[in-house]
Amino acid sequence: AAKERRGRALRYRPELDERAAEDARLGAQLRAALDTGRLHPVYQPIVELPEGRTVAVETLMRWDHPDLGVVGPATFIPFAERSGLIVELGAWILRAACVQAARWRATLGEDAPRRISVNVSPRQLTEPGFTETVLATLAETGLPAPCLAIEVTETAVFTGGRALDALHELHRHGVRIALDDFGTGHSSLGLLQTVPVDILKVDKSFVDNIALAGRESVIASALIEVSRGMGLDAVAEGVETAEQADVLYRMGYRYAQGYFFGRPTADPVFTVAVPTAA
Ligand code: C2E
Ligand code: CA
Numbered sequence: 001a002a003k004e005r006r007g008r009a010l011r012y013r014p015e016l017d018e019r020a021a022e023d024a025r026l027g028a029q030l031r032a033a034l035d036t037g038r039l040h041p042v043y044q045p046i047v048e049l050p051e052g053r054t055v056a057v058e059t060l061m062r063w064d065h066p067d068l069g070v071v072g073p074a075t076f077i078p079f080a081e082r083s084g085l086i087v088e089l090g091a092w093i094l095r096a097a098c099v100q101a102a103r104w105r106a107t108l109g110e111d112a113p114r115r116i117s118v119n120v121s122p123r124q125l126t127e128p129g130f131t132e133t134v135l136a137t138l139a140e141t142g143l144p145a146p147c148l149a150i151e152v153t154e155t156a157v158f159t160g161g162r163a164l165d166a167l168h169e170l171h172r173h174g175v176r177i178a179l180d181d182f183g184t185g186h187s188s189l190g191l192l193q194t195v196p197v198d199i200l201k202v203d204k205s206f207v208d209n210i211a212l213a214g215r216e217s218v219i220a221s222a223l224i225e226v227s228r229g230m231g232l233d234a235v236a237e238g239v240e241t242a243e244q245a246d247v248l249y250r251m252g253y254r255y256a257q258g259y260f261f262g263r264p265t266a267d268p269v270f271t272v273a274v275p276t277a278a
């Protein structure tokens with residue numbers, strides 16, 4: 001690291017200082033946001049086809065920024081990941097999600113979503129104590145392990161043995177494992193043999209042009225076969241139209257998520273089913 005610093009000093013690049021300064025600013029803001037309640041979870045329905053009844057929800061983070069308004073995670077998760085702040089943010093949102101899910105179970109009974117998903121970043125997965133954090137959160141909130149799914153990407157799983165060990169241990173305790181953005185990383189299919197997967201989340205890019213039939217729909221179609229053959233649940237992501245929902249249903253998809261069924265909101269309503277064209 002010392003060598004690197006020297007190299008940097010020799011070739012002075014002002015943009016690096018600027019970036020460091022901006023990262024420090026963002027880090028301070030994000031930390032303050034966590035401490036002052038300006039971060040909050042929103043929940044997007046995952047529905048069963050063809051009726052569109054909500055059977056699960058995915059938890060997504062939002063930042064209510066004093067100047068910028070509500071900021072999406074694409075702008076701050078990568079930074080939080082780089083700086084390590086994601087470990088704290090992740091533990092916080094996991095807890096918020098489990099508290100909420102337990103409350104829904106208590107108040108809605110049969111109408112409560114059966115499962116809540118929480119995104120977990122690579123950095124969290126390799127952090128010592130991650131499985132303990134998850135198990136302690138479940139114990140504290142009283143949420144049964146099978147009611148929680150953690151969504152991980154292929155990249156996260158590739159970060160090494162510790163990530164895989166964590167997934168196996170959580171899975172042994174009954175926590176469900178979802179592979180997120182499936183099909184967009186490297187050697188996706190091979191992963192299915194080593195990772196204890198329950199749910200494949202088929203990436204939006206394979207859903208976008210599905211109604212065109214032809215080449216555009218081949219991958220979505222192949223992935224439902226794979227998940228069936230392996231006994232996994234498949235969730236089609238990013239469904240925006242009735243036509244897409246219809247094509248997916250006829251392909252064999254039983255679960256879907258997307259703006260057509262519901263946008264992420266702080267306070268979703270579970271008893272209203274959105275009819276699909278299927
Ligand atoms: P993701 O896990 O793939 O989440 C799905 C993203 O697609 C969400 O964006 C969601 O709002 C959006 N989406 C859902 N349906 C549709 C649709 O029909 N059309 C379109 N165009 N988009 C749709 P969001 O909330 O901005 O999150 C972006 C990414 O940030 C997430 O992608 C996830 O990777 C990450 N993220 C969000 N919350 C968390 C979190 O709490 N922890 C971690 N580690 N990552 C998070
Ligand atoms: Ca996700």
Ligand code: CA
Pocket residue numbers: 180181201203237
């Ligand atoms: Ca996804």
Ligand code: CA
Pocket residue numbers: 181
């Ligand atoms: Ca994504």
